[in-house]
Amino acid sequence: MxxxxxxxxxxxVRAAPWLYTAGLFxxxxxxxxxxxxxxxxxxxxTVVAGAIVDYWPAIWKNSLQTLYxxxxxxxxxxxxxxxxxxxxxxxxFIYAGLYPLMVGFNAIPKVAVVPILVxxxxxxxxxxxxxxxxIAFFPIVVNVATGLATIxxxxxxxxxxxxxxxxxxxxxxxxxxxxxxxxxxxxxxxTLAFVGSVIAETVAANSGxxxxxxxxxSQFNVPLVFAGLVMLAVEGILxxxxxxxxxxxxxxxAHRSAxxxx
Amino acid sequence: MSxxxxxxxxxxxxxxxxEGTLAVENLTLAVDKxxxxxxxxxxxxxxxxxxxxxxxxxxxQQGVVEVAGNRxxxxxxxxxxxxxxxxxxxxxxxxxxxxxxxxxxxxxxxRLRANRADYVAKAEKLLETVGLKGFGEKYPWQLSGGMQQRxxxxxxxxxxxxxxxxxxxxxxxxxxxxxxLWCVIRDLHAAQGVTIVLVTHDLREAVFLAxxxxxxxxxxxxxxxxxxxxxxxxxxxxxxxxxxFNDIVHELRGNIADARKAA
Numbered sequence: 001m002x003x004x005x006x007x008x009x010x011x012x013v014r015a016a017p018w019l020y021t022a023g024l025f026x027x028x029x030x031x032x033x034x035x036x037x038x039x040x041x042x043x044x045x046t047v048v049a050g051a052i053v054d055y056w057p058a059i060w061k062n063s064l065q066t067l068y069x070x071x072x073x074x075x076x077x078x079x080x081x082x083x084x085x086x087x088x089x090x091x092x093f094i095y096a097g098l099y100p101l102m103v104g105f106n107a108i109p110k111v112a113v114v115p116i117l118v119x120x121x122x123x124x125x126x127x128x129x130x131x132x133x134x135i136a137f138f139p140i141v142v143n144v145a146t147g148l149a150t151i152x153x154x155x156x157x158x159x160x161x162x163x164x165x166x167x168x169x170x171x172x173x174x175x176x177x178x179x180x181x182x183x184x185x186x187x188x189x190x191t192l193a194f195v196g197s198v199i200a201e202t203v204a205a206n207s208g209x210x211x212x213x214x215x216x217x218s219q220f221n222v223p224l225v226f227a228g229l230v231m232l233a234v235e236g237i238l239x240x241x242x243x244x245x246x247x248x249x250x251x252x253x254a255h256r257s258a259x260x261x262x
Numbered sequence: 263m264s265x266x267x268x269x270x271x272x273x274x275x276x277x278x279x280x281e282g283t284l285a286v287e288n289l290t291l292a293v294d295k296x297x298x299x300x301x302x303x304x305x306x307x308x309x310x311x312x313x314x315x316x317x318x319x320x321x322x323q324q325g326v327v328e329v330a331g332n333r334x335x336x337x338x339x340x341x342x343x344x345x346x347x348x349x350x351x352x353x354x355x356x357x358x359x360x361x362x363x364x365x366x367x368x369x370x371x372x373r374l375r376a377n378r379a380d381y382v383a384k385a386e387k388l389l390e391t392v393g394l395k396g397f398g399e400k401y402p403w404q405l406s407g408g409m410q411q412r413x414x415x416x417x418x419x420x421x422x423x424x425x426x427x428x429x430x431x432x433x434x435x436x437x438x439x440x441x442x443l444w445c446v447i448r449d450l451h452a453a454q455g456v457t458i459v460l461v462t463h464d465l466r467e468a469v470f471l472a473x474x475x476x477x478x479x480x481x482x483x484x485x486x487x488x489x490x491x492x493x494x495x496x497x498x499x500x501x502x503x504x505x506x507f508n509d510i511v512h513e514l515r516g517n518i519a520d521a522r523k524a525a
Contacts, residue, residue, distance in 0.1 A: 154345040161317040162421070163339040164366040172365065176353050253353045253401065 043223040048230060051223035062212040063231045066197055069125055069208060070239075073132025074193040081137050081189070082182065085144025089174065090166070095145065106138045110196055114203045128200035128208060135196035136189040143185035147178020180254035183247035190239045194232065266292040267425060267457045268316055273325030274482075275311055285311040287482035289325070293459055293474075295424075298451050300460045300472035302514065304522045308483030309461040313429050316459065317341050330424065339367050341425045342418030346433040348410040350402030350417075357398035360385045360416045367421050381420075388416040391453070392446050408439035412446060419454065428460045432467065441499055444470055452496060465511045465518075466502060477514060479521045487517050 012019075025045045031037070032044035039047060052059060088095050110131055117127035151174055159169050201210025209228045216224035273289045276282050286308040293299045301309055314320040315327050318337040327334040329341075342363070350359045364370040364381055374381060389398055392412040394405075402410055411431060418426055428447075432440040448471060451458055462468050468475050469491055477487040491510065493501060501507050 152347065152349050154347055155349040155351075157314070157317070157319055157345075158343050158349065158363075158417075159366055161319055161337050161339070161341055161343055162363050162366045163337050163368060168366055172362065173351065176351070179353075251353075253403075 040220050040222045043226055047223045048226040051221075051227040052230065055224055055227065058212065059209075059227060059231060062207055062209050062228075063235065065125075065207045066128075066194075066201065066209040066232070067235055069128035069197040069201070070132050070190075070193045070235075073129040073197060074136050074190055076129070076133040077136035077140055077189055077193065078186070080133070081140025081185075082144055084137075085141045085178070085182070086148065086170070086175070088141060089145040089148025089178065090170065095149070102138065102141065110135045111199050111203065114200050117200070118204045123204045124206060127204055128197040131200035132193040132196035135199075136193040139185045139188045139192065140182065143181040144178050147181035148174045151177060180247075180251040183243075183251050186243040186247065187240055190243050191236060194236050194239075198232065265295060267295040267297075267330055268293040268459070269326075269328045270312075270315065271326050271328075273315060273322040273327060275308075275315060275320060275322045284482040286315075286484065288484045291476055291485050291488075293457060295457055296455055298458045298460070298471055298473045300462060300468035300475045301478060302462060302465060302468050302475060302518065303478030303483065304480050304518055305463065307478040307480055307521070309478060310429060311483070312478075313343070313427050313459075313461055316425070317343065317427060338425075339369075339421075340423050341427055342421065342423035343427045343429070344411075344414045344418040344431045346430045348402070348407075348414040350410055350413060352401065352403055355399050355401055356389075356394070356405065356413050357382065357385055359402060360388065360398075360413060360420050363417060363421045370421055385416065385420055388419055389413070391450065392416055408435050408443065411435060411443060415443075415446070415450070419450070419456070424457060426456050426458045428458065428462075430462055430464075431460075432464070433462075440464075440467070445499065447471060448495075448497065465514050469507060469510050469514070470497060470499075470502060475514065477517045477521065480524060486521055489514060 028042075029044050029046060032042055032047075043051070084098075088098055113134060114127055114131055117130050121127055121130070148170070151169070155173055156169060159173065164172075197208065198210040201208035202214050205211040209232055213225045213228035216222075216228065269292045271290055274287050275285045275289075277285055289308075289312070301312060303309055311320065315322055316329065316334070316338075318327075318329075318334045321335060329338050332338075350356070351362070354362070361374075361381060364374050370381075386395075386398055389395055392415055394409060394412050394416070397405065397409065397413075402413065405413065415431070418428075431447075432443050435443065444467060447458070447460075450456070451471075458471075460468065460471060472491055475489040475491060476485045477489065478484065479486045489510065493507070
């Protein structure tokens with residue numbers, strides 16, 4: 001940062017994400033033009049940008065729908081994952097019983113679950129929310145349970161010798177200790193939540209980016225398909241950044257070296 | 263030396279059911295009130311089991327453990343513990359780490375909110391005693407290993423325990439820091455009148471600090487020798503280089519070698 005302040009040299013590391021992104025788009029544009037690829041194979045970025053402008057009202061509406069189903073599903077996953085993670089980390093008996101079930105459940109491709117959700121809830125918003133929830137739930141549970149399961153035995157001895165109950169140990173040590181794992185898992189979970197909601201929208205929905213892309217594809221409107229992909233990427237990056245920021249804010253103590261140097 | 267604070271009579275402790283490992287057998291020892299006792303032995307001799315028996319984290323299958331005249335059947339909240347690993351919670355300041363036991367011990371947790379200022383003053387006084395004055399607001403990871411270990415001693419003492427159990431508390435420190443902390447512990451013992459049981463494998467540490475040393479056999483652990491340390495207090499680090507000091511260390515060294523061979 002001081003590099004920028006004295007104006008002598010350019011901070012390449014800070015600029016790198018933007019430079020690489022710009023580079024990717026330039027390469028893509030050049031390839032599309034150089035090889036004269038038709039728009040229905042690979043539209044150039046400028047064409048995709050044009051499609052975003054042309055179809056903006058539809059893109060905006062569907063983007064909001066996808067963002068809505070994703071965040072609701074994600075919020076449910078946070079609540080459910082935190083609760084089940086604490087439950088699983090609480091006792092070895094619950095852990096031993098539930099863990100294989102959860103692994104088995106997580107191994108089921110979620111796209112196979114969507115038809116069942118449609119039978120239960122009909123086509124639309126709810127299957128998308130539930131798919132996002134189902135797919136984002138697992139990493140949160142595993143991370144919270146891991147944080148609880150790895151309490152130092154000495155720490156537990158110190159407190160138990162003083163007459164601490166399980167509840168005391170959980171509240172004073174276990175739960176604060178699992179927070180870095182929890183907030184770390186949010187970054188993974190939000191990305192997976194997008195996967196879940198788009199899968200459901202592609203299979204069974206009347207709106208959302210997944211639905212829009214499917215409709216555009218059936219009309220050979222490939223620039224609009226790519227416009228949907230770009231919007232998904234933008235939403236994904238934004239939400240990831242929000243989660244990373246929350247992680248930094250909430251568990252700064254876990255990034256010791258970073259804090260120790262300030 | 264008055265009546266015993268800790269008595270262990272003919273205790274047997276086996277882990278993992280009837281066919282499991284026998285950790286200690288026929289274990290008998292007594293520690294007087296205000297005494298500084300050390301327990302040494304070959305590794306795996308059940309020193310940590312002894313710690314957990316006295317603090318009530320394990321209840322023996324046979325025999326009786328008594329602390330302050332009461333048979334131990336559940337965790338006794340009047341002990342403080344410190345380990346080789348200082349186990350400070352990184353999200354709490356050093357001061358808040360030291361106050362942690364007060365949030366747990368029944369007697370104090372009800373009074374903590376109303377009398378917080380008193381408790382903080384007490385914690386700061388303890389910090390000063392161990393040479394950490396002004397470090398209370400620092401986070402544990404901003405402290406060196408030796409400083410964290412000092413803080414963990416403060417945490418073990420904050421609720422004014424009658425008994426302090428130390429499980430190789432200086433094992434991970436360099437030798438200069440270790441000698442410094444020996445003096446800290448020596449002065450704490452002199453100033454607070456607390457009874458201390460130190461589990462260690464460092465014989466010089468045991469002889470320098472303790473009034474009485476118990477030598478344990480290899481597993482299943484029992485006391486094979488009791489050595490009274492005759493040096494008067496306060497002891498100076500110079501003692502480490504005196505001939506009679508080294509004689510005792512040498513003899514204990516021989517006992518432990520025998521105990522290892524017997525295994």
